[in-house]
Amino acid sequence: MSLEGDDLAGLEARIGYVFADKALIDLALTHISAVKGEAPRLRSYQRLEFLGDHVLGSIVSHMLFDAFPQAEEGELSRRLADLVREEACAEVAEDMGLGACMRLGPGEAQSGARKRRAILADVAEAVVAAAYLDGGYEAAHKLVDRFWRARLEAPRRPLRDPKTVLQEWAQARGLPPPAYREVSRSGPDHAPRFLVAVELPGLQTAEAPGASKQEAQKAAAAAFLAREGVAEGSEA
CATH class of the missing domain: 3.30.160.20 (Double Stranded RNA Binding Domain)
Incomplete structure (x- = not known):
């Protein structure tokens, strides 16, 4: 069942973006276990997650480049890796409240997939891609800035051993x-x-x-x- 009504409005309010094409955000929230019939991978968030991974990396790289004008390539690379790693993306998904919004098959829902870090991270990236496809680079940049800016300015773990x-x-x-x-x-x-x-x-x-x-x-x-x-x- 697609996200709609107050649930969709609540999600859009949390992420700060209203989708013109609601099918995109619905797809971003759909796990393969919830898809029946042929080509389930094409009707789940997997393709969006692929795109979102690269869009997120590009936007965060741009943000880092502007935020740390004295940082050399090595430092920027370490900061980027910290911000786009699975754990960081899963934390963002929790901040967005994506776990409760995901479409899951009964088995995955019962096994605690709504709190599984790898799935949450993938869905966060898929949502970034959905915003990018729906509203362009500016829309995706605003969404990423909203949820990654604080992490960028104050890393939650040491950048180096x-x-x-x-x-x-x-x-x-x-x-x-x-x-x-x-x-x-x-x-x-x-x-x-x-x-x-x-x-x-x-x-x-x-x-x-x-x-x-x-x-x-x-x-x-x-x-x-x-x-x-x-x-x-x-x-x-």
């Missing part, structure tokens, strides 16, 4: 690679806690805990970088 950033920072200053040392281990075997220290010659040691040695090492590197005033997304 803090251990990598610290190693490059040390190398740029003629220092050897950082040394990580396990300070202590506590807790039961099934839920251990590690305290790790990171050391560089002539600089104060930084320590941090974690549920694994790797997690503690990353936390220690992040603590070191924070103390030295180095942003994890920056170049060495």
Whole structure:
């Protein structure tokens, strides 16, 4: 059954765009499991998701280019990857309220597909494509700006592994690679806690805990970088 009436109006209000061709948004919300008969893939969101993936990448790239005029290609690429990854798109789909609007087959609906990250991400991209086909680049740009701008301006996770950033920072200053040392281990075997220290010659040691040695090492590197005033997304 197609989305219509108050449900459609509510979705359009949330995403900030009213479709002239309602069939496009209906298609963007249709999972293959809800399609019967021949060529189900052509009557689901899959083709729109393909287009939306590329439209989203183009728009976000443009936004990044304008927002960070001093950023080099490497940083822009890392920011782009963070913004268009599956998890980010799924979060946008939740913000749009797409889960409740999707057309699913009974089996998928019962299995929790409305909350499945991969499906939500695909539907978010399909909606971007639907807006692009219905209203052109400007319509798609406005929709993407509405839901990705805050993420672009304030990334929700470090753009780079803090251990990598610290190693490059040390190398740029003629220092050897950082040394990580396990300070202590506590807790039961099934839920251990590690305290790790990171050391560089002539600089104060930084320590941090974690549920694994790797997690503690990353936390220690992040603590070191924070103390030295180095942003994890920056170049060495």
